[in-house]
Amino acid sequence: MSQHIILITGANGHLGRAITHAFLEESPDNVIWLGVHRRREHADELAAANPNRCRVTSLDVTRPESWQAAVKEISAAHQRLDVLVNNAGTHDDAFLAQMKLESWREVLAVNLDGVFHGCRAVLPAMISQHGGRIINIASLSALLAPAGQTNYAAAKGGIVSLTQSLAKEVARIGITVNAICPGYLETEMLVDMDDAARKRALAQIPMRRFGKPEEVAVAVRFLACAEAAYITGSVLKIDGGIF
């Protein structure tokens, strides 16, 4: 298995850590850069436990200059960047009639603008090396938009459309762009749900359980592997069978 240089945003969270572990298990040669902002304690632990294989970099996904600095740091260390996993996300649910403009803008900025800035930052390196993998973490909310998530659903729906459009732009250069739409996962996203809400959510899931971050991480790893070279513009639901 050859070495991959990988950048994961939102790497301090449950899903980001699971994706990191998946790439660590894939090859002892992989080097994973953990993009973090505000909180970094778990990412620092991962880096301490995996010296030379995990490195933490400060990355505010909403700021183009932060992306440029991170990509410059990675390119200086490795002269290439093979995989970008746009995983950073946030939500701030409210009915639109009561939604604050700041909430709308913040959720769009992190979830959607962040993906735009990230793709723009890594594409020159990937175009130069005639190959690369971009995996965007969207959400089931992009496809089955629930009430109370106009900002989040719009952002995640935008990620799906961005993914499909960009996939066509760069397909010939050997760069694949895919989106994953996780359903309910056992991550910090569920922390805000009370017991009644959890029961209602479980009732919607044909498998009657929440997904594990690891079950999404393996799909990310697959989309990044050499055997997935013909898969691009795909939108993969991982949700226990919700339709």
Place this chain on the structure above:
Amino acid sequence: MNNQDELKGEIKRMVVENLMLQINPEEIGDDQPLFGPGSLGLDSVDALQLVVALDKNYGLKITDPEAARSILQTANSIVHAIVSSNPDS
């Protein structure tokens, strides 16, 4: 051969290698259009790759589509843009 002729040869090689064209660099005329009718047949994705390659290899930053259309017309126009952006070289 002067510097600009050498640079022109480099640019033609860069075009062929980056775009994986099945031609020899010498087959590209100095003033042959790269895009459009009677051209080498390049398209917008090729242009994207050339913009990245010119930045990487020559530090030539092409920041908007209008500038790209002007600079990427021919091998000569690319050489002119590189020389103009580095007047001391």
